[in-house]
Amino acid sequence: MTEIALFGAIEIGLVYALVAIGVYLSFRILDFPDLTVDGSFPLGAAVCAVLLIAGVNPWLASLAAALAGAAAGLVTATLNVRFKILHLLASILTMIALFSVNLRVMGRPNVALLMQDTVLTPFYGLGIPDHIVRPLVVGIIVAAVVLLLARFLGSEFGLAMRATGVNARMARAQGVDTDAHVYAGIALSNALAGLAGALFAQTNGFADVTTGIGTIVVGLAAVIVGETVLPARALALALVGCVAGSILYRLAVQLALSADAIGLQASDLNLVTAVLVAVALILPRLKAKASRSTKAAR
Amino acid sequence: MIVVEDIHVTFGRGTPLEKHALRGVDLTIPEGEFVTVIGSNGAGKSTFLGSLAGDVLAEQGRISIDGTDVTRWDTPRRAGLVARVFQDPMAGSCATLTIEENMALAAARGRRRGLAPALGGDRRKGFRDCIAALGLGLENRLHDRMGLLSGGQRQAVSLLMATLAGSKILLLDEHTAALDPATADFVLDLTRRIVRDNRLTTLMVTHSMRQALDYGDRTLMLHEGRVVLDVAGEERTGLDVPHLLALFARQRGGAEISDDSLLIG
Numbered sequence: 001m002t003e004i005a006l007f008g009a010i011e012i013g014l015v016y017a018l019v020a021i022g023v024y025l026s027f028r029i030l031d032f033p034d035l036t037v038d039g040s041f042p043l044g045a046a047v048c049a050v051l052l053i054a055g056v057n058p059w060l061a062s063l064a065a066a067l068a069g070a071a072a073g074l075v076t077a078t079l080n081v082r083f084k085i086l087h088l089l090a091s092i093l094t095m096i097a098l099f100s101v102n103l104r105v106m107g108r109p110n111v112a113l114l115m116q117d118t119v120l121t122p123f124y125g126l127g128i129p130d131h132i133v134r135p136l137v138v139g140i141i142v143a144a145v146v147l148l149l150a151r152f153l154g155s156e157f158g159l160a161m162r163a164t165g166v167n168a169r170m171a172r173a174q175g176v177d178t179d180a181h182v183y184a185g186i187a188l189s190n191a192l193a194g195l196a197g198a199l200f201a202q203t204n205g206f207a208d209v210t211t212g213i214g215t216i217v218v219g220l221a222a223v224i225v226g227e228t229v230l231p232a233r234a235l236a237l238a239l240v241g242c243v244a245g246s247i248l249y250r251l252a253v254q255l256a257l258s259a260d261a262i263g264l265q266a267s268d269l270n271l272v273t274a275v276l277v278a279v280a281l282i283l284p285r286l287k288a289k290a291s292r293s294t295k296a297a298r
Numbered sequence: 299m300i301v302v303e304d305i306h307v308t309f310g311r312g313t314p315l316e317k318h319a320l321r322g323v324d325l326t327i328p329e330g331e332f333v334t335v336i337g338s339n340g341a342g343k344s345t346f347l348g349s350l351a352g353d354v355l356a357e358q359g360r361i362s363i364d365g366t367d368v369t370r371w372d373t374p375r376r377a378g379l380v381a382r383v384f385q386d387p388m389a390g391s392c393a394t395l396t397i398e399e400n401m402a403l404a405a406a407r408g409r410r411r412g413l414a415p416a417l418g419g420d421r422r423k424g425f426r427d428c429i430a431a432l433g434l435g436l437e438n439r440l441h442d443r444m445g446l447l448s449g450g451q452r453q454a455v456s457l458l459m460a461t462l463a464g465s466k467i468l469l470l471d472e473h474t475a476a477l478d479p480a481t482a483d484f485v486l487d488l489t490r491r492i493v494r495d496n497r498l499t500t501l502m503v504t505h506s507m508r509q510a511l512d513y514g515d516r517t518l519m520l521h522e523g524r525v526v527l528d529v530a531g532e533e534r535t536g537l538d539v540p541h542l543l544a545l546f547a548r549q550r551g552g553a554e555i556s557d558d559s560l561l562i563g
Contacts, residue, residue: 152413156416162392166395170384172372175378175406175409
């Protein structure tokens with residue numbers, strides 16, 4: 001793997017780390033399997049790209065992308081909480097609706113960002129090679145998100161959100177408005193996906209409606225890899241695990257694709273991802289089974 | 299003080315499985331009274347407790363707690379007034395959260411939850427002192443996940459959690475039914491202590507007639523959604539399990555007791 005490919009993998013890993021943290025929020029903390037990110041990630045990219053072209057400040061554009069993601073999350077949460085549609089189905093409905101919305105936002109299937117200023121622009125002239133600046137800036141943003149989120153989840157409100165996911169009945173008996181926490185959690189999760197989309201557009205120089213496909217699987221893969229390499233109980237560490245998992249996942253994919261001996265090519269990415277996630281999901285079960293049978297043998 | 303006026307609850311209205319679970323319960327429970335509730339399966343005990351907690355909304359009648367009409371309030375809204383311990387030790391706490399996090403959740407019951415750290419300041423120390431009083435050695439395990447505790451320990455912590463936010467009313471839904479006898483005794487003694495020390499108005503549903511008479515100040519028997527027996531004071535002191543059984547049998551139209559679980563304990 002070349003140096004540029006290595007830093008490229010780290011960079012994209014850091015961008016998707018935000019998706020991973022969002023997925024961790026929905027799947028793990030709220031126990032709400034939410035596929036909306038497949039739509040909110042390209043929505044964030046689209047909103048950000050369109051605003052950048054309109055000359056909006058890149059930080060504001062990124063914020064707007066996060067808010068758009070949050071709005072998408074609220075739609076899913078409303079379908080589920082208010083109208084009792086199964087969470088998985090609710091998120092699929094939002095996701096496919098967003099495909100059309102994203103086309104509307106951009107006015108065409110993809111938008112190129114060529115001369116526009118991005119959040120990265122001020123850092124390009126500092127004498128650090130571009131391929132290192134990008135992961136550095138994204139890394140700082142991700143670190144800030146992790147710190148803020150760890151603090152949030154340790155707050156009274158955040159604790160109530162965690163209780164909502166673990167034991168909603170108990171949470172309600174403790175006076176927690178569980179519905180409100182589902183709204184807030186799913187909105188936050190998709191805000192992070194939207195922000196990731198914005199960073200994706202800015203680091204890659206384009207927004208495309210098809211970039212959303214499989215976002216959820218990539219995010220889930222990162223969460224699972226993170227849990228495997230960093231099986232932490234502490235929340236802050238679990239969030240760091242999501243980031244680490246996302247980077248490791250990208251490195252693994254990069255390795256698999258660049259190892260000529262295996263004969264894989266870039267178009268095999270989705271297959272490699274699916275296999276990786278399946279293996280990561282199956283391994284803990286096999287391990288548990290193995291330890292059960294050794295116990296039984298004693 | 300709890301005032302219940304003629305509440306009715308029907309499940310599955312208009313379906314073949316329609317069940318009129320509560321058929322006009324009228325009750326006044328003065329502040330600080332410890333009431334035990336018995337009745338056979340399907341008598342409406344749990345529905346009654348659920349209607350006080352807000353899980354089940356009464357379609358008719360009125361419920362007020364400390365003079366506030368709460369008839370239409372949902373569970374989270376009533377939580378500031380009502381604390382609960384469930385039958386299933388797993389139900390009353392969050393297994394994957396730590397003991398101190400569970401306590402922090404309970405301590406904020408009925409309050410607005412903001413962005414302040416849930417375990418900031420000297421709260422940890424407060425929780426440690428609180429839990430040390432249980433005498434279970436849990437004060438050194440505050441960082442342990444709740445799921446690591448035994449059923450009895452979890453019920454004990456749940457009881458403690460019920461007192462953290464200063465609720466007026468404690469609802470216990472067969473909270474010792476899933477425990478072994480020795481642990482059940484411990485939890486019952488703890489219940490008695492906590493109810494007395496915090497002067498809580500308490501309703502305890504139990505399957506055991508023995509417990510129903512041994513604990514508390516007043517005993518209610520529910521049958522087919524109605525209160526069929528309400529004894530307190532000397533009349534209750536003079537009662538023994540066989541009397542209660544006889545009364546119970548009479549209520550059921552002279553039929554023999556077929557529900558073994560009522561005789562146990």
